[in-house]
Amino acid sequence: MVKRYSYFILILLAKQTAFCQSIDKVINAKEVERIERTLSADGMRGRKIFSPEIDKAADFIASEFKKAGLQPVNGNTYLQEFVMLRTKVVMAGGKMNGRVLDEKSVAAITAKETLTVTQASGYKQVIVHGTDTLNVLVSRLQKSGGDYLLMVDTAHRKWFDVYRRGMQNQFAPKGNIVMVLASEEAGEYSIEYRQTVTSMPLKNVVGILPGKSKKNEYVIFSGHYDHLGVGRANEAGDSIYNGANDDAAGTTAVMMLAHYFAKLKNNERTIIFAAFTGEESGGYGSRYFSQQFSPDQVMAMFNIEMIGTESKWGTNSAFITGYEKTDMGTILEKNLEGTNFKFYPDPYPTQQLFYRSDNATLARLGVPAHTISTSKMDSEKYYHTQEDEIETLDMNNMAAIIKAIAISSTSIVAGKDTPSRVTEDALKR
Template sequence: MVKRCSYFILLLLIKQTAFSQSIDKIINSKEVARIEKTLSADNMRGRKAFSPEIDKAAAFVAAEFKKAGLQPASGNSFLQQFAQLRTTPVSVSGTMNGKPLDEKTVGVLSGKEELTIDQSSGYKQVRVNAKDTLPVVLMKLQRQGGNYLVMVDTVHRAWFERMKKSALYSPKGDIVMVLSPEEAGEYSIKYKQTVNGRSLKNVVGILPGKSKKEEYVIFSGHYDHLGVGRPNAAGDSIFNGANDDASGTTAVIMLANYFAKQKNNERTLVFVAFTAEESGGFGSQYFSQSFNPDQVMAMFNIEMIGTESKWGANSAFITGYEKTDMGKILEKNLEKTNFKFYPDPYPDQQLFYRSDNATLARLGVPAHTISTSKMDSEKFYHTQEDEIETLNMNNMAAIIRAIALSSTSIVAGKDTPIRVAEGSL
């Protein structure tokens, strides 16, 4: 009996070693360096949204997804192309309840150059009260479709300003927002803006689930960065963005490769490299519209994992840790490793709201960003020095392996994190 038992343990040990060898084979520092080097090379010219060079980066990511064996998300292309409208207000005029309206009190979410409406135009009225969350209300209305006059309580002034400038618009209808403590009575509004459309691309690949095909788990990072700016003292003008966020994009490619080789995902896995994070999160906003948020079980957004975290090697933090139990699930899956996830140590910086996870998190999805960036002292953040030489390839490989292992029970459909409560954003 004793003999059999130890034989059994020995077998287990062999099995475990074999497993850790196989993950090392797929996710290792050599492969990290290969992908990082390509994405952060000077010839990518800092991967700025709308630049010709960012298309080179998109093509590279698409080729990697194809090589890994992912399925393209849209038809036969890994590129999710969309027109990004840039709107600039020109003039606002009109009255409500006998009082004049102007650009301080009116904003629109529309792709049209001119909107002229009054109470006979059939706009449904919605009131956003003090207790509501303006962006959540707006996103819900856009999902429903139709035209709305949204009366926004003046306590939401800051959000109103942000949403006015946001790139949220929908082909399914127009939204006119009026900042006012009053109900809408008689009104007439004339709004003019200029609209310019330019093309952007996310890169999206899918690994269909074996059984729970309608349950999605998303792995993401943004592949855009800041482009070319003024030369620094050393004459370098290229913002390579090796850490921000070629490192996250590298992780997404390697995770795609890893899970494609495992062939055991019960849930459908979606791998996405977002565009235009640095210029307003347009890529993730567009991508999020293609999902029913209720079907997204978890999102692992990966941002800046190229340097050691404040706790040193083999650790990373999770933004919005306390908003769901996803962090706890990940930790449970890492119990037998020497890797540790911590709650975000920089809550004042509002990182949970500042990256590509935020759009889906606002709709309730357990969507968190994983990072190691020392946000109070990361020396090369948004500088020309954010280059591959400043990153730790071994540590990056360790983090990517940890993300892979920590997600095991979620990918297998055994664990489902609780959802972000509405209004907590």
């Protein structure tokens, strides 16, 4: 009996050793450095949105996804392209209830270059009282996709003037909203609005590893590959915000995980690997991405942000934002039993990190979407500075973190564990 038990232990240890050797062949400090160094190089010039260099970074990420053998997200391309709009008012005015409307009393949210609206246009009229919250109301109406004429009380002049200046890097609205600064209800009216519309192209990079038995259930690994670009030079004469930790580190992890899971080829659920654009400018990439999938089909999201430095607990550790909002952290810790790695709850709750990264969009839709990070947010001296370069990062610790993410996600990828959803009550906490 003792011999049989000892034999079983030896077999188990042999399998564990083989597994460790297998993961080390794919996820190791040398490969981490290769990818990280490419993304955070001076030649990428800080990967600012709308720059040639961010396109260069996107092409590099796509090449890694192709090398891993992932399926492209759109036909034969890994680029998930979309546009943001910038508008500039050329002319605004008209007549309403017998009086002339000048350009300071008319605003519009529209993707059209020319808009003519009369009482026969079928616009639904909404009176915005002084006690209402204009921006919240406008946001709600935009989601409906309809056409509206808003009669806006002068108490909202400050917000009204913001809308009057036109859109800056906004998604194309589904409907049209015309606003008039007036407290009365509109009777007979004719409003003319003209603007220039400039389309600003952006792209996420997305690769897919189809699942076996649960193809319509998705697990997402993500990070953002944009950063701040080039700014004023510091005392050392460096003007490039390389963003090595923020978030070339997280994007490196996504590519490493893509290579790892593609080699395993045993995922029951479909895995989506996404490098988002525009996180630093408003989360544009993750917001667009979230519209392309039904949130009910997304079983979990591992968003990875700033894992290049040691956490407050040292090496072999990281924290999970919004840990208490689902049981995903508990599942990850269970899968890490027997290792020397530890996940902790977010130690910086007052900074609201759960809502400040690309996990937030899907989390608000109920998805167990969390960000994994090691950043010491109360003392990260290179955060958003020109000194955020690869020389400040620990490649060995990064590799250990990426391996821990891979191992901890095993039962979720296999379809054996499904984290609890984010509830509305949890979002309020």
